[in-house]
Amino acid sequence: MYEFKYHRATSARQAANLLVKADDAKLLAGGHTLLPTMKQRLASPANIIDLGKVAELKGIEIKGKTIVIGAMTTHAEVANSAAVQAHLPGLAALAEGIGDPQVRHKGTIGGSVANNDPSADYPAGLVALGATIVTNKRKIAADDFFQGMFATALGEGEMIVKIIFPIASRFAYAKFPNPASRYALVGVAVARKGASVRVAVTGAGENGVFRWADAEKALGAKFSAKSVEALKASAKGLNGDMHASADYRAHLIGVMAKRAVMAATAK
Amino acid sequence: MATVSMTVNGKAVSGNVEPRTLLVQFLRENLRLTGTHVGCDTSQCGACVVHVDGKAVKSCTLLALSCDGSDVVTIEGLAHDGKLHPMQEAFREHHGLQCGYCTPGMIMSAIDIVNRKGNALDEHTIREELEGNICRCTGYHNIVKAVEAGAAAMGGKAMPMAAE
Ligand code: FES
Ligand code: FES
Numbered sequence: 001m002y003e004f005k006y007h008r009a010t011s012a013r014q015a016a017n018l019l020v021k022a023d024d025a026k027l028l029a030g031g032h033t034l035l036p037t038m039k040q041r042l043a044s045p046a047n048i049i050d051l052g053k054v055a056e057l058k059g060i061e062i063k064g065k066t067i068v069i070g071a072m073t074t075h076a077e078v079a080n081s082a083a084v085q086a087h088l089p090g091l092a093a094l095a096e097g098i099g100d101p102q103v104r105h106k107g108t109i110g111g112s113v114a115n116n117d118p119s120a121d122y123p124a125g126l127v128a129l130g131a132t133i134v135t136n137k138r139k140i141a142a143d144d145f146f147q148g149m150f151a152t153a154l155g156e157g158e159m160i161v162k163i164i165f166p167i168a169s170r171f172a173y174a175k176f177p178n179p180a181s182r183y184a185l186v187g188v189a190v191a192r193k194g195a196s197v198r199v200a201v202t203g204a205g206e207n208g209v210f211r212w213a214d215a216e217k218a219l220g221a222k223f224s225a226k227s228v229e230a231l232k233a234s235a236k237g238l239n240g241d242m243h244a245s246a247d248y249r250a251h252l253i254g255v256m257a258k259r260a261v262m263a264a265t266a267k
Numbered sequence: 268m269a270t271v272s273m274t275v276n277g278k279a280v281s282g283n284v285e286p287r288t289l290l291v292q293f294l295r296e297n298l299r300l301t302g303t304h305v306g307c308d309t310s311q312c313g314a315c316v317v318h319v320d321g322k323a324v325k326s327c328t329l330l331a332l333s334c335d336g337s338d339v340v341t342i343e344g345l346a347h348d349g350k351l352h353p354m355q356e357a358f359r360e361h362h363g364l365q366c367g368y369c370t371p372g373m374i375m376s377a378i379d380i381v382n383r384k385g386n387a388l389d390e391h392t393i394r395e396e397l398e399g400n401i402c403r404c405t406g407y408h409n410i411v412k413a414v415e416a417g418a419a420a421m422g423g424k425a426m427p428m429a430a431e
Pocket of ligand 1: 304305306307308309310311312313314315316325326327328
């Protein structure tokens with residue numbers, strides 16, 4: 001790891017100020033992507049702003065028909081939250097499936113969303129649920145937030161403060177993990193809220209998370225696993241690599257969509 | 268250089284570190300607590316697992332400075348008055364190790380599983396929960412048995428004897 005200057009933020013506002021003022025600065029959330037990347041010398045920020053002690057960025061609360069989760073809330077906290085388990089059990093299950101127990105103790109929802117790894121789980125959950133990302137400057141709809149591989153709508157000096165999840169009547173996420181890395185080879189999230197159905201796919205697309213319109217239409221007509229059975233996802237624009245070809249990923253999208261719907265409709 | 272202070276195995280410690288110093292380096296190189304190991308560069312193997320503020324974490328993926336003010340427990344903090352912790356004793360009894368490289372991390376993770384899931388652990392739960400700990404030697408079979416017995420022993424129940 002190359003040298004850097006360390007700043008321990010005490011409030012969100014102070015962190016945001018530092019982010020603008022300090023040259024080549026990066027926010028350190030759980031650190032479970034950034035630190036391994038720095039250890040491999042693939043990243044070498046000059047300044048690190050540690051958000052670990054910023055209490056106001058942590059926490060989960062129910063607000064009306066939404067669940068609001070602070071950016072520095074860990075995957076373990078989301079997975080074990082009674083509120084999330086009661087109102088969006090599929091989101092608790094998604095968080096419980098990230099990494100391993102030690103990673104879940106440190107990795108945060110804000111860190112994962114800001115990084116927008118094309119194989120990460122949260123982007124699919126946010127897009128399917130139609131979540132809103134609240135930054136220190138504005139609110140951004142999940143559909144507009146994720147903009148390709150590791151690319152997001154976040155601008156200079158902008159940081160995620162919290163994420164607002166509308167409570168859907170049905171929501172589940174199913175993934176086929178890469179056997180070695182455990183990242184999603186393909187992950188599909190489905191959400192139904194009133195008459196609207198949204199289906200989001202992670203791990204498969206060349207540009208990261210995307211919505212699967214055909215499945216949304218079919219499930220909108222009838223929300224059951226049968227509705228997606230006959231569908232075939234197109235392999236166009238999908239990743240092909242040593243782990244799986246684009247065709248195989250396309251096939252997995254159908255399988256994971258079906259599993260997600262089954263989980264969402266179970267009881 | 269910056270000063271970092273924390274509690275390690277019940278003792279207040281502090282030291283001067285570079286910002287890029289990882290918690291595992293601080294433990295091993297500054298404090299000479301070399302029971303915590305490093306087995307990978309990718310946060311996957313779990314040889315470095317310690318408890319920070321009561322939770323199992325990978326000390327290779329934390330800056331020492333981020334742990335300022337924290338309460339840290341390493342493998343060296345488990346045995347008391349020459350008596351092994353029940354989980355350590357279970358690994359010994361059930362032959363849950365061969366080379367021993369992964370063992371400190373395995374034991375710290377195992378205790379964390381008990382803290383979160385209780386004393387009655389089934390094989391499936393143990394295997395799922397050990398996802399972040401890799402062992403190159405044992406094939407996991409005896410590790411799983413050791414964790415099950417150690418968990419029961421931590422609850423005060425008599426440890427079942429090793430099979431064989
Ligand atoms: S050394 Fe920490 S996970 Fe491998
Ligand atoms: S006993 Fe050798 S790595 Fe586990």
